[in-house]
Amino acid sequence: MLAPVKFPVRRPSASFLILLSIFDATSAVGLLAQREGFMHSFKDPAIQYYKAPRTDAVAKLGAAIQDGTATLSYEPGDGYLRSLLKALDVPIDSQVAVFSKTSFEGPIINQKNPRAIFFNDHVAVGWVRGGTLELAAQDPKQGVALYVLPQQRVDKPAFARPEGICLQCHVTWETFGIPGFVVESTGPPDITGYATGGVTDDRTSFDQRWGGWYVTGKSVPFDHMGNVPVETPLASRKKTPELTSLQGHLDLSGFISPYSDVVALMVLEHQSHMMNLITYLDWEARVAASDAAGTGHLLISAPAVSANEIPDGVQKIARELVDYMLFVDEEPLPAPVIGSSGFTESFNAEGPHDKRGRSLHQLDLHHWLMRYPCSYMIYSAAFDALSPMAKSAVYQRLWQVLSGQAHDPRYAKRLSRESRQAVVQILRDTKNDLPPYFAGAVE
Numbered sequence: 001m002l003a004p005v006k007f008p009v010r011r012p013s014a015s016f017l018i019l020l021s022i023f024d025a026t027s028a029v030g031l032l033a034q035r036e037g038f039m040h041s042f043k044d045p046a047i048q049y050y051k052a053p054r055t056d057a058v059a060k061l062g063a064a065i066q067d068g069t070a071t072l073s074y075e076p077g078d079g080y081l082r083s084l085l086k087a088l089d090v091p092i093d094s095q096v097a098v099f100s101k102t103s104f105e106g107p108i109i110n111q112k113n114p115r116a117i118f119f120n121d122h123v124a125v126g127w128v129r130g131g132t133l134e135l136a137a138q139d140p141k142q143g144v145a146l147y148v149l150p151q152q153r154v155d156k157p158a159f160a161r162p163e164g165i166c167l168q169c170h171v172t173w174e175t176f177g178i179p180g181f182v183v184e185s186t187g188p189p190d191i192t193g194y195a196t197g198g199v200t201d202d203r204t205s206f207d208q209r210w211g212g213w214y215v216t217g218k219s220v221p222f223d224h225m226g227n228v229p230v231e232t233p234l235a236s237r238k239k240t241p242e243l244t245s246l247q248g249h250l251d252l253s254g255f256i257s258p259y260s261d262v263v264a265l266m267v268l269e270h271q272s273h274m275m276n277l278i279t280y281l282d283w284e285a286r287v288a289a290s291d292a293a294g295t296g297h298l299l300i301s302a303p304a305v306s307a308n309e310i311p312d313g314v315q316k317i318a319r320e321l322v323d324y325m326l327f328v329d330e331e332p333l334p335a336p337v338i339g340s341s342g343f344t345e346s347f348n349a350e351g352p353h354d355k356r357g358r359s360l361h362q363l364d365l366h367h368w369l370m371r372y373p374c375s376y377m378i379y380s381a382a383f384d385a386l387s388p389m390a391k392s393a394v395y396q397r398l399w400q401v402l403s404g405q406a407h408d409p410r411y412a413k414r415l416s417r418e419s420r421q422a423v424v425q426i427l428r429d430t431k432n433d434l435p436p437y438f439a440g441a442v443e
Contacts, residue, residue, distance in 0.1 A: 037177030038283055046290035047283055049142055049179070056137035057088050057123045058147050062159040072157050077254040079151035081127045084135075090118045090125055093343040096268060097246065097260035100186045100212030100230050105131040111229060112250045114214060116257070119268055121380050124181070129254045135159065136181065140385035143179045143279040174199045176280035181272035183265075186212035186230050201273040202266070202369055203329045209269075214260035216243045221335035244340050263339035266369055267347065274377040277321040278386065285314050285390035304435070305392040318393035322401060325375045325394075326423075327414050330368060337365045351376055354429035358422065373414050374423040378431065395435050404443030417442065 042049035064070035073083040085092060099114035101107075108130050109115050115128040126134035133149040147159040174182055185208060187196035200209045210226035220242060227241040243249065245258040252258055288311050310318075323329065338344075344363055351361030360378065362371040370376075377383060386394065400406045402420045421442045427434055 046286040056139040058137040074153040093341040095257040097214040140381040180276035183269045202270045217262035219338035259341035261339045261341040261343045264343040281317045282390045305389045322397045327373045352430040354426045
């Protein structure tokens with residue numbers, strides 16, 4: 001969903017709410033020729049992206065509105081936003097704000113009128129004053145779908161999936177060739193006039209993050225790219241402006257929060273890439289299982305798969321997913337981080353707790369993003385819905401690393417024996433589908 005911008009762009013990027021599109025196999029192969037990613041057709045019998053019923057949160061809410069079991073309230077200023085967030089259980093304190101012109105609503109987005117994005121672990125909602133509502137939802141099996149909701153008062157508001165506009169150019173190598181989420185940092189144009197920047201996640205150096213975003217917090221000590229006009233040449237930038245809130249920097253009428261919380265933004269970066277990896281692995285495993293069965297149909301009820309039955313390609317993706325899940329290559333914080341919206345406190349309170357009161361939702365924010373180095377996305381519906389081959393590959397590799405059987409020196413930086421032991425203990429108490437071998441000893 002690319003809108004006109006002040007300078008030409010080399011590659012469309014659907015703001016940093018979500019970078020999403022749908023290609024068939026022939027398009028994806030050309031796009032990903034120099035990259036690794038999903039190379040099969042979205043129409044493959046094991047995928048059926050276009051036709052399979054969707055069970056994501058937005059699809060369910062839309063059906064409930066139409067059958068009269070749910071309603072949305074319209075309010076002056078923010079329209080359906082507040083009611084929609086409540087219906088989808090998306091916290092207001094998750095708000096982050098992006099002002100780069102990279103949505104289909106680009107003509108009305110700028111530093112004085114940024115787009116607000118709210119999220120939880122399976123859905124994101126974008127709102128811009130004077131525009132429509134944009135939603136992206138992670139279906140447990142089908143990946144991300146993008147919806148819009150017009151900001152017009154009607155009896156039964158309906159979500160639409162404008163594939164002809166939004167879904168034609170946003171599957172990229174950065175999403176592994178599947179419909180996915182992307183948080184991106186936008187820089188000034190280069191000497192040819194093209195936009196610069198790239199995708200960011202928890203592995204990205206902080207001085208390369210958040211171009212085109214507002215960043216607020218009580219302690220944001222690193223020199224990031226946010227809070228300044230995208231067009232400002234890097235060489236001309238002074239110290240990044242420090243903002244505790246957006247109050248006084250723009251007209252906040254219609255906004256339901258005055259923050260673009262730094263901790264929320266870091267969490268959004270982490271989970272966006274995690275969600276893409278889950279979908280990518282599952283799609284590859286489903287196609288592999290279908291091909292192996294020789295029927296063209298996925299054997300959903302197949303039992304757990306042994307290591308020697310899992311193709312090398314699926315094993316490779318599982319290793320990448322596990323490394324990211326365990327924050328192996330995470331960029332350490334150069335100094336403590338303190339948010340400003342209350343997101344830290346509400347996020348810390350989520351998630352199941354083990355017998356000692358520990359949770360994978362607990363943030364660190366002194367040296368690392370998370371207190372315990374295992375992603376809370378292991379509790380997501382998408383992870384729980386992984387096909388047998390995909391989940392077997394993840395759990396086998398996860399135990400190899402957590403138990404100390406993986407001796408790559410990379411793991412020592414983030415995964416001490418103490419931290420690995422803590423993660424295993426938390427998972428034993430909170431994750432019901434762990435294989436029996438997780439009861440073993442941690443070296």
